[in-house]
Amino acid sequence: MAKKQQIAVPQIEEVHEIWDLLTDEQKVYLKQSAKLQHFSKNDLIHREGEIPTHMMLLVRGKVKIYKTGVGGRTQIMRMLKPNAYFGYRAIFATNSYHGYNTNARAFEDSSVYMIPAEAASKLLHSNANFAYDFIKRLADELGASDARIVTLTQKHIRGRLAEALLFLKDNYGLKEDGKTIDILLARDDIASLSNMTTSNAIRTLSTFAEEGIIEVQGRVIKILDEEKLKKIDKLG
Amino acid sequence: MAKKQQIAVPQIEEVHEIWDLLTDEQKVYLKQSAKLQHFSKNDLIHREGEIPTHMMLLVRGKVKIYKTGVGGRTQIMRMLKPNAYFGYRAIFATNSYHGYNTNARAFEDSSVYMIPAEAASKLLHSNANFAYDFIKRLADELGASDARIVTLTQKHIRGRLAEALLFLKDNYGLKEDGKTIDILLARDDIASLSNMTTSNAIRTLSTFAEEGIIEVQGRVIKILDEEKLKKIDKLG
DNA sequence: ATATATTTGTGTTATAGAACATAGTTCTAC
DNA sequence: GTAGAACTATGTTCTATAACACAAATATAT
Numbered sequence: 001m002a003k004k005q006q007i008a009v010p011q012i013e014e015v016h017e018i019w020d021l022l023t024d025e026q027k028v029y030l031k032q033s034a035k036l037q038h039f040s041k042n043d044l045i046h047r048e049g050e051i052p053t054h055m056m057l058l059v060r061g062k063v064k065i066y067k068t069g070v071g072g073r074t075q076i077m078r079m080l081k082p083n084a085y086f087g088y089r090a091i092f093a094t095n096s097y098h099g100y101n102t103n104a105r106a107f108e109d110s111s112v113y114m115i116p117a118e119a120a121s122k123l124l125h126s127n128a129n130f131a132y133d134f135i136k137r138l139a140d141e142l143g144a145s146d147a148r149i150v151t152l153t154q155k156h157i158r159g160r161l162a163e164a165l166l167f168l169k170d171n172y173g174l175k176e177d178g179k180t181i182d183i184l185l186a187r188d189d190i191a192s193l194s195n196m197t198t199s200n201a202i203r204t205l206s207t208f209a210e211e212g213i214i215e216v217q218g219r220v221i222k223i224l225d226e227e228k229l230k231k232i233d234k235l236g
Numbered sequence: 237m238a239k240k241q242q243i244a245v246p247q248i249e250e251v252h253e254i255w256d257l258l259t260d261e262q263k264v265y266l267k268q269s270a271k272l273q274h275f276s277k278n279d280l281i282h283r284e285g286e287i288p289t290h291m292m293l294l295v296r297g298k299v300k301i302y303k304t305g306v307g308g309r310t311q312i313m314r315m316l317k318p319n320a321y322f323g324y325r326a327i328f329a330t331n332s333y334h335g336y337n338t339n340a341r342a343f344e345d346s347s348v349y350m351i352p353a354e355a356a357s358k359l360l361h362s363n364a365n366f367a368y369d370f371i372k373r374l375a376d377e378l379g380a381s382d383a384r385i386v387t388l389t390q391k392h393i394r395g396r397l398a399e400a401l402l403f404l405k406d407n408y409g410l411k412e413d414g415k416t417i418d419i420l421l422a423r424d425d426i427a428s429l430s431n432m433t434t435s436n437a438i439r440t441l442s443t444f445a446e447e448g449i450i451e452v453q454g455r456v457i458k459i460l461d462e463e464k465l466k467k468i469d470k471l472g
Numbered sequence: 473a474t475a476t477a478t479t480t481g482t483g484t485t486a487t488a489g490a491a492c493a494t495a496g497t498t499c500t501a502c
Numbered sequence: 503g504t505a506g507a508a509c510t511a512t513g514t515t516c517t518a519t520a521a522c523a524c525a526a527a528t529a530t531a532t
Contacts, residue, residue, distance in 0.1 A: 067382065067383075067385075067386050069386040069390040070386075070390040070472070073390055075385060075390070077385065088375075089375045089379065090375075091375075092368075092371045092372050092374075092375035093372065093375035093376050093378075093379050094372055094375075094376060095376065096379075097375065097376050097378075097380060097383075101379050101382060101383065102382065124367075124368055124371065125364055125368055127364060128360065128361050128362060128363060128366075128367050129361065130364075131360075131368055131371060132328075132361055132367055134371055135328045135360065135370055135371055135374060136328050136329065136330055138328075138371060138375060138378055139324075139325045139326075139328035139329035139330075139374060140329050140330060140331065140333050141378055142329075142333075142374060142377055142378045142381060143329050143332075143337050144333060145378060145382055145385065146303065146313055146337060146338065146381055147303075147333075147337065148385055149303075149311060149381065149384055149385055149388060150303050150305040150306075150311050151305075152385060152388070152389050153305075153311065153388050153389060153431050154305040154311070195389050236306070
């Protein structure tokens with residue numbers, strides 16, 4: 001009965017927050033260059049080490065950006081929601097940081113505008129306001145990454161997990177009940193977001209639940225006591 | 237006998253790698269806005285939390301950029317040598333990452349061109365090539381910061397120390413003997429560069445010395461076996 | 473020059489969190 | 503709808519590294 005359904009996604013001018021910074025000519029150029037691409041759940045969008053070909057704009061779904069470290073251990077660096085750009089760092093960097101340093105994988109079915117690297121580069125070179133916007137994005141990301149170094153190296157497990165849960169809440173929001181975090185993650189992903197083993201993520205989530213701070217049903221997590229969570233985030 | 241000596245530092249056009257990207261008008265503007273300032277050893281240049289007023293260009297000396305984490309524990313984020321810009325991220329970032337997120341302190345007597353934030357901002361807004369150069373700088377720094385997250389959370393002590401020593405060598409170079417790392421650091425600083433306690437930095441340096449990988453005399457460190465150091469860096 | 477503070481060095485103990493082991497449970501695919 | 507795989511859960515052991523304690527060596531200030 002079910003027909004193959006056309007996936008509804010917005011036009012690039014609707015989601016591209018900085019569309020208005022472009023000249024008419026540049027708008028046409030961007031619209032022509034950018035191609036929409038769909039990814040299924042768990043699809044790899046780009047891989048660490050690959051030569052970057054596109055700057056990407058997520059318009060539907062959720063994506064994780066992660067690195068593979070010592071002994072294949074995974075570290076989630078960022079988690080994206082619609083309207084987020086990604087893959088652009090790799091295009092701009094020089095020397096040893098040129099190329100994708102990370103993997104990008106769809107958590108859920110996702111749609112992405114693929115903007116060819118040279119188109120992105122051309123636009124940035126020819127439009128200072130547009131460039132300035134990316135400077136701001138990079139500056140924010142760098143601030144976050146630096147902050148993360150201190151968090152992940154210095155905080156204890158409970159503090160890291162609390163921070164991760166608060167981040168998920170801030171990033172993806174809550175469902176209508178005002179409690180349920182609006183993303184479903186495997187324990188494994190929670191672990192590699194907060195730099196701990198899967199066992200410890202599971203254990204610590206259970207402890208938080210016992211303490212009445214959260215409620216857990218499978219992958220559904222409800223925040224019951226945000227203040228307490230913030231306290232743990234700050235003080236361990 | 238010794239007269240108060242004028243400190244010899246280059247003019248801004250000599251060190252400002254991207255000087256050529258500016259128009260004549262912009263050159264005059266930059267030259268007028270930038271003021272030279274000297275800092276003595278251990279002077280604080282800017283403090284975490286302060287509202288950023290300047291983008292800075294180090295022209296003489298060495299500077300550490302560090303954060304203060306849990307219980308006042310220090311984490312060195314970056315170490316600068318002449319010709320490095322710093323403090324610019326704080327100017328560009330929005331939201332929670334606006335403002336200096338780090339402290340900057342002179343390791344040795346240093347000289348810095350202070351470029352007012354609004355001048356930097358104006359130049360970037362009006363010159364896309366100039367802006368693009370900063371995009372590249374930020375992209376490199378972000379790549380480095382992301383890589384550091386994995387290093388500091390996943391590598392073991394020996395690997396982290398080895399990496400730190402190799403970084404110091406790459407960043408500051410070697411003296412004429414081709415062995416001595418051209419920067420003097422307290423054990424404390426080595427520790428907060430490689431995320432370990434001072435005791436462990438001391439102990440592990442001693443072990444490396446026993447193994448004939450390095451030679452240590454006070455703060456002077458010679459690299460005797462770089463290959464071995466690289467091996468430890470990679471494989472722990 | 474001498475006292476005081478800071479840094480370096482080394483041994484000892486304590487512990488957070490990884491590693492391992494094993495089951496129960498829930499997905500996924502044919 | 504059943505088999506196998508992947509995920510979740512929990513208990514136990516082990517270890518890397520922090521924390522602590524103290525001494526020796528340097529640096530800094532008066």
